[in-house]
Amino acid sequence: MSKGAKGTVMTRLAADDIAALDPYRFMAVIGKRVIHPGGRASTESLLARAGITHGTRVLDVGCGVAATAVEIARRSGAQVTAVDISPLMLERAEDNVRAAGVADCVTVAHGDILGLDVGDGVFDVVIAEAVTMFVDRRRAAAELVRVAKPGGRVLATEFFWRSRPSEEAREIFLGQVCPGLEFDTVEDWVQIYEAAGLGAIETETGPFEMMTPRGFLADEGVARSMAIMGRVAIRPAHVRKMAWLMPRMARAVPYLGYIVVAAMKPL
Numbered sequence: 001m002s003k004g005a006k007g008t009v010m011t012r013l014a015a016d017d018i019a020a021l022d023p024y025r026f027m028a029v030i031g032k033r034v035i036h037p038g039g040r041a042s043t044e045s046l047l048a049r050a051g052i053t054h055g056t057r058v059l060d061v062g063c064g065v066a067a068t069a070v071e072i073a074r075r076s077g078a079q080v081t082a083v084d085i086s087p088l089m090l091e092r093a094e095d096n097v098r099a100a101g102v103a104d105c106v107t108v109a110h111g112d113i114l115g116l117d118v119g120d121g122v123f124d125v126v127i128a129e130a131v132t133m134f135v136d137r138r139r140a141a142a143e144l145v146r147v148a149k150p151g152g153r154v155l156a157t158e159f160f161w162r163s164r165p166s167e168e169a170r171e172i173f174l175g176q177v178c179p180g181l182e183f184d185t186v187e188d189w190v191q192i193y194e195a196a197g198l199g200a201i202e203t204e205t206g207p208f209e210m211m212t213p214r215g216f217l218a219d220e221g222v223a224r225s226m227a228i229m230g231r232v233a234i235r236p237a238h239v240r241k242m243a244w245l246m247p248r249m250a251r252a253v254p255y256l257g258y259i260v261v262a263a264m265k266p267l
């Protein structure tokens with residue numbers, strides 16, 4: 001067991017389980033909060049287009065450890081439903097929400113982007129940061145649109161290749177680091193969200209910086225970055241996982257970027 005953000009007891013994984021984690025759940029285990037390719041910069045870009053105010057009903061799908069849900073609640077006091085498919089993420093999301101003192105605004109629940117347990121047209125704003133690309137992209141996009149109100153906004157962050165990757169970089173990233181992940185170009189993403197029924201699509205792109213030293217510090221701040229490094233250093237299983245992950249990421253990073261897609265469900 002280990003202590004969460006407010007001293008709550010968190011599940012402690014065995015060394016073999018840590019070795020088998022995907023990079024995103026590993027980031028959550030070591031205490032990283034921002035777990036998507038564009039970091040806080042892409043979240044800012046997304047929120048600037050979301051138009052969230054106190055009365056907005058927000059759904060954050062694939063919320064991870066609820067960093068964005070907490071940020072929305074802090075800024076606007078809006079009601080946010082934050083769902084994820086992973087019990088590990090949900091445990092950490094609940095802990096972060098409690099620690100941030102926003103449990104009156106943020107509800108954390110299990111949810112699958114391919115079949116959300118939500119009626120049609122319920123939410124004013126639907127967000128999915130770095131989720132659609134892990135599953136059937138067209139089905140996931142359609143589900144995000146289904147649960148948005150007519151006139152509501154759907155916003156997503158995705159990976160894309162900023163430049164054509166070398167065969168080696170593509171194999172390392174999609175074959176080893178994130179098996180099953182699927183993404184292509186900006187035009188592909190626009191086409192997928194258009195086909196799902198969205199209009200007024202805007203996009204913004206930028207470099208992948210989540211795992212660069214600059215991006216890490218910008219996302220987590222100095223104190224949390226130090227705490228994360230400390231959590232890595234004290235467990236050999238964490239050190240081994242980092243030693244496996246970082247050189248592979250470094251091969252792919254020059255080719256990777258993020259795209260924010262912001263769009264409206266027609267009235």
Ligand SMILES: C[S@@+](CC[C@H](N)C(=O)[O-])C[C@H]1O[C@@H](n2cnc3c(N)ncnc32)[C@H](O)[C@@H]1O
Pocket residue numbers: 024033034035036061062063064065067083084085086089111112113114128129130131134135
């Ligand atoms: C790259 S992380 C992004 C987490 C969070 N959105 C963020 O930006 O920090 C991807 C998240 O999607 C979740 N996920 C993967 N497949 C999912 C699915 N079918 N339904 C809901 N969430 C899913 C993972 O558990 C993980 O938390």
